[in-house]
Amino acid sequence: MNKFIGVSLLTLAGVCFLWAPKARTAANDEAEIRQMLDRWAKAFRAKDVNGVMSIYEPGDALVAYDVVPPLQYNGFEAYKKDYQEFFDQFQGPIGIEYPNVTVIAGDTVAFSRGLERITGTLKNGQKMDAWVRFTECYRKTKGHWLAIHDHISVPADFDTGKAMLNLKP
Numbered sequence: 001m002n003k004f005i006g007v008s009l010l011t012l013a014g015v016c017f018l019w020a021p022k023a024r025t026a027a028n029d030e031a032e033i034r035q036m037l038d039r040w041a042k043a044f045r046a047k048d049v050n051g052v053m054s055i056y057e058p059g060d061a062l063v064a065y066d067v068v069p070p071l072q073y074n075g076f077e078a079y080k081k082d083y084q085e086f087f088d089q090f091q092g093p094i095g096i097e098y099p100n101v102t103v104i105a106g107d108t109v110a111f112s113r114g115l116e117r118i119t120g121t122l123k124n125g126q127k128m129d130a131w132v133r134f135t136e137c138y139r140k141t142k143g144h145w146l147a148i149h150d151h152i153s154v155p156a157d158f159d160t161g162k163a164m165l166n167l168k169p
Helices: 002-019 026-045 049-053 076-087
Strands: 063-065 090-097 102-105 109-122 127-141 144-153
Touching: 026 049, 026 090, 026 102, 026 109, 026 144, 049 076, 063 076, 076 090
Parallel strands: 063 144
Antiparallel strands: 090 109, 102 109, 109 127, 127 144
């Protein structure tokens, strides 16, 4: 009888384990954010503003600090306009790479940071090859991550007051 109860409990535990929902872990969340960044990069290269914006939370919660004025972009629509204006400056595809991105994920908030290289040809024929710094913050909404904050920057030379766009890692 004890053997029967033991086997029954083990069987029940096995069935519960197989049917239990997969636990969310920091590794799962990090992987989801990295996949989101890859989707963003694919859309960025194609100058697909709607694809780029698909990773951002709609509405007014989104705040972005970009390397171009104004001082801050408030809301989804303002940032979408900024991206469109950026894409409109280029002829042909835009290159984007971000080696060595760090992703840190908690239960409901996360962030990524790293260096990002942007390459392409502007409509005036000038070649662009610049490295920028980025930090992106995310909030888990309805079980999925969406970006709610971007910060893009470059170092500045305080003696000349100019951005230093020629630095390389």
